[in-house]
Amino acid sequence: MDEFYQELIRKLSGVGINSPRLEARLICAQATKSEPSQLTFPLTPQQKAEALKLLQQRLNHKPLDKILGHREFYKSDFLVDENVLSPRPDTEILVEEAIRLVEQNQPIRILDLGTGSGCIIESILAECPNAVGVGVDISPKSLLMAQKNAEQIGVSTRLKFIQADWFDRSFVQKTAQTFDLIVSNPPYIPTGDIQGLDPEVKNYDPYIALDGGADGLDSYRRIAELSVHLLKAGGYILLEAGIGQALDIAGIFQRQGFVLKQIVQDLSHIERCVILQKPVAEIKKDGI
Numbered sequence: 001m002d003e004f005y006q007e008l009i010r011k012l013s014g015v016g017i018n019s020p021r022l023e024a025r026l027i028c029a030q031a032t033k034s035e036p037s038q039l040t041f042p043l044t045p046q047q048k049a050e051a052l053k054l055l056q057q058r059l060n061h062k063p064l065d066k067i068l069g070h071r072e073f074y075k076s077d078f079l080v081d082e083n084v085l086s087p088r089p090d091t092e093i094l095v096e097e098a099i100r101l102v103e104q105n106q107p108i109r110i111l112d113l114g115t116g117s118g119c120i121i122e123s124i125l126a127e128c129p130n131a132v133g134v135g136v137d138i139s140p141k142s143l144l145m146a147q148k149n150a151e152q153i154g155v156s157t158r159l160k161f162i163q164a165d166w167f168d169r170s171f172v173q174k175t176a177q178t179f180d181l182i183v184s185n186p187p188y189i190p191t192g193d194i195q196g197l198d199p200e201v202k203n204y205d206p207y208i209a210l211d212g213g214a215d216g217l218d219s220y221r222r223i224a225e226l227s228v229h230l231l232k233a234g235g236y237i238l239l240e241a242g243i244g245q246a247l248d249i250a251g252i253f254q255r256q257g258f259v260l261k262q263i264v265q266d267l268s269h270i271e272r273c274v275i276l277q278k279p280v281a282e283i284k285k286d287g288i
């Protein structure tokens with residue numbers, strides 16, 4: 001095996017990186033501007049210098065996708081940077097379930113609360129050609145990234161973005177319409193747990209994308225209130241849940257009159273996606 005490549009693998013495993021061989025290959029591919037499968041050794045001195053620069057960032061625990069500037073999620077490649085949460089494989093289950101619920105050619109309207117890179121709503125729209133969507137985020141920089149991704153994936157003509165804080169009193173007026181489906185992966189880490197997260201997460205994902213308040217559930221409580229107004233009767237809401245949160249989340253929405261349809265586990269058997277439905281009979285709308 002090439003000596004330089006071996007050295008990268010050694011250094012990566014020395015700081016506890018889980019897939020040092022794969023990451024070394026991806027770093028070399030980026031440094032040589034080649035496809036990982038087409039990579040050839042030895043690297044030129046300039047390419048080695050570039051690879052070492054990338055390696056140093058990884059040794060400082062910058063996530064590889066943020067070094068490379070993009071990440072695969074569901075069936076597409078998404079641009080990522082420090083302004084967006086890195087899309088996680090765990091979230092693909094929410095996309096799969098949403099696509100399963102939406103009959104593929106239905107002309108439905110979807111709301112994504114906390115759109116980030118746009119990975120959820122854009123993956124759904126790519127599979128459902130007659131659906132349209134709105135992506136909301138508090139972060140203007142994440143919306144710029146989501147817009148670029150929408151263009152790259154070819155869904156930008158069916159997707160609008162709104163910059164807004166869902167805790168604002170005027171949120172419903174800003175959104176100004178109702179939806180057949182709401183999807184959301186809101187921040188859900190309890191504030192006190194953030195310091196204990198891996199450096200890849202706590203130092204490189206935006207804090208606003210992580211912090212779910214004292215018990216991690218602040219955003220779910222607010223989204224439940226808002227969904228009473230924003231979801232059409234009979235419409236569905238799909239929420240990503242952190243470990244051990246699914247039943248609490250279901251309870252929050254049930255108290256607002258929603259009906260729990262299913263809790264879906266991810267591949268690690270963690271209850272990851274909570275699916276609720278708004279009953280066809282009108283829910284009483286309190287002031288919000």
Ligand SMILES: C[S@@+](CC[C@H](N)C(=O)[O-])C[C@H]1O[C@@H](n2cnc3c(N)ncnc32)[C@H](O)[C@@H]1O
Nearest residue numbers: 085087114115116137138165166185186187209
């Ligand atoms: C966990 S990230 C999810 C990002 C993306 N949907 C995904 O699944 O990868 C949560 C997102 O919610 C946004 N957010 C946090 N608080 C918000 C608020 N009060 N109003 C609107 N968006 C908010 C963050 O900026 C972040 O993009």
